[in-house]
Amino acid sequence: MKKRLVFLTGYSYKYLFRPLLFLTDSESIHNFFIRFGQALGNEYSGGIFKFFFCHPQKELEQQLFGINFRNPVGLAAGFDYGASLMWVLPGLNFGFETIGTITNMPYEGNPKPRLGRLVKTRSLMVNKGFKNEGIKKIVEKLKGQNFVFPVGISIGKTNSAKLRTQGAAVEDIVSAFEVVEKEKLDIGFYELNISCPNLYGKIEFYEPEHLSGLLQAVFALKPSKPVFIKMPISKDNEEIIKMMDVIVKYPVKAVILGNLQKDRNNSSFVREELEKFPAGSFSGLPTRARSNELIKLIYKRYGQKIKIIGCGGIFCGKDAYDKIRAGASLVQLITGLIFEGPQLASQINYELEDLLKKDGFDNITQAIGANVN
Numbered sequence: 001m002k003k004r005l006v007f008l009t010g011y012s013y014k015y016l017f018r019p020l021l022f023l024t025d026s027e028s029i030h031n032f033f034i035r036f037g038q039a040l041g042n043e044y045s046g047g048i049f050k051f052f053f054c055h056p057q058k059e060l061e062q063q064l065f066g067i068n069f070r071n072p073v074g075l076a077a078g079f080d081y082g083a084s085l086m087w088v089l090p091g092l093n094f095g096f097e098t099i100g101t102i103t104n105m106p107y108e109g110n111p112k113p114r115l116g117r118l119v120k121t122r123s124l125m126v127n128k129g130f131k132n133e134g135i136k137k138i139v140e141k142l143k144g145q146n147f148v149f150p151v152g153i154s155i156g157k158t159n160s161a162k163l164r165t166q167g168a169a170v171e172d173i174v175s176a177f178e179v180v181e182k183e184k185l186d187i188g189f190y191e192l193n194i195s196c197p198n199l200y201g202k203i204e205f206y207e208p209e210h211l212s213g214l215l216q217a218v219f220a221l222k223p224s225k226p227v228f229i230k231m232p233i234s235k236d237n238e239e240i241i242k243m244m245d246v247i248v249k250y251p252v253k254a255v256i257l258g259n260l261q262k263d264r265n266n267s268s269f270v271r272e273e274l275e276k277f278p279a280g281s282f283s284g285l286p287t288r289a290r291s292n293e294l295i296k297l298i299y300k301r302y303g304q305k306i307k308i309i310g311c312g313g314i315f316c317g318k319d320a321y322d323k324i325r326a327g328a329s330l331v332q333l334i335t336g337l338i339f340e341g342p343q344l345a346s347q348i349n350y351e352l353e354d355l356l357k358k359d360g361f362d363n364i365t366q367a368i369g370a371n372v373n
């Protein structure tokens with residue numbers, strides 16, 4: 001009965017609500033949903049959502065890095081920039097969420113349009129450049145709260161033309177970590193975002209030397225929570241392996257594969273949609289194949305040393321399961337939520353339960369990397 005209701009919510013969203021929502025510009029709708037989600041995130045509506053969207057699923061539970069993940073489906077960085085959804089998402093059966101990306105100093109965002117939809121491609125154009133209120137404001141909001149699921153903070157470099165050198169960028173990132181560390185927040189993990197494609201200047205952390213410099217400075221702080229790294233997908237295998245060879249030398253607990261698609265030649269694009277957006281990077285379907293490829297590659301070479309979080313183009317349980325079978329222990333999404341509806345995490349968890357059973361697995365951990373030999 002509950003399961004049917006979840007799937008019915010999906011159909012209603014897709015065929016009734018979505019066509020109306022998609023008539024309005026993407027950023028206004030996003031802001032509306034954040035305010036709506038924040039308003040709904042209280043103990044009463046939380047309980048109602050939980051009743052409809054959640055049920056115990058022992059086979060999906062995992063203990064990783066000392067954190068209990070009730071299920072593997074998380075909200076990726078880029079949706080909840082203002083730390084507003086920590087109370088509504090558990091009721092929708094998300095297993096965890098990442099706030100941010102947040103930077104040391106605030107940034108008002110790149111010039112509009114910063115967000116766009118490619119409906120036929122099943123993708124979003126993103127050119128926000130880390131629009132956020134700055135780490136101090138976010139920490140103020142999170143202070144004193146005890147969360148009911150793992151909440152992480154994604155940290156990146158402040159998007160400012162003033163940060164002209166690698167050294168200044170490292171200092172800026174370390175300062176943001178310091179602000180969080182001072183406050184003993186009830187957060188579960190950090191994401192270090194080294195892969196935002198829409199920032200000022202030529203500073204980057206892809207070269208092994210630069211990456212090593214950053215990791216050395218971050219781990220010198222001895223962060224009190226596990227650190228994950230958000231990886232690019234637009235680098236070739238050789239470049240990714242060079243980065244991984246550095247990453248595994250540090251106590252990084254997981255890599256997230258990965259961020260947005262920069263390559264406009266990706267075969268998933270419907271050309272006339274792409275041409276509407278001369279700037280920006282892309283989420284959803286154009287990220288999926290490369291994300292899966294990289295998960296497999298990294299699992300095969302580094303699976304014994306580091307965990308993988310799969311992210312990119314998940315619209316249903318099968319998409320999540322493909323990433324798990326390729327080597328991901330957890331998955332994250334944004335675009336699927338916008339295209340498929342608020343029931344998506346719950347729906348994916350039901351579908352994962354069925355897929356595991358069909359393959360004869362008692363627990364999700366048995367499926368991780370099952371496609372890699």
Ligand SMILES: Cc1cc2nc3c(=O)[nH]c(=O)nc-3n(C[C@H](O)[C@H](O)[C@H](O)COP(=O)(O)O)c2cc1C
Binds near residue numbers: 079115124335
């Ligand atoms: C609107 C939007 C904003 C994003 N902003 C961030 C960000 O601030 N930090 C980050 O690490 N990733 C960001 N991303 C990338 C997502 O976290 C994710 O890696 C990517 O969208 C692929 O997942 P998806 O296909 O499920 O959306 C953003 C994505 C979208 C759609």
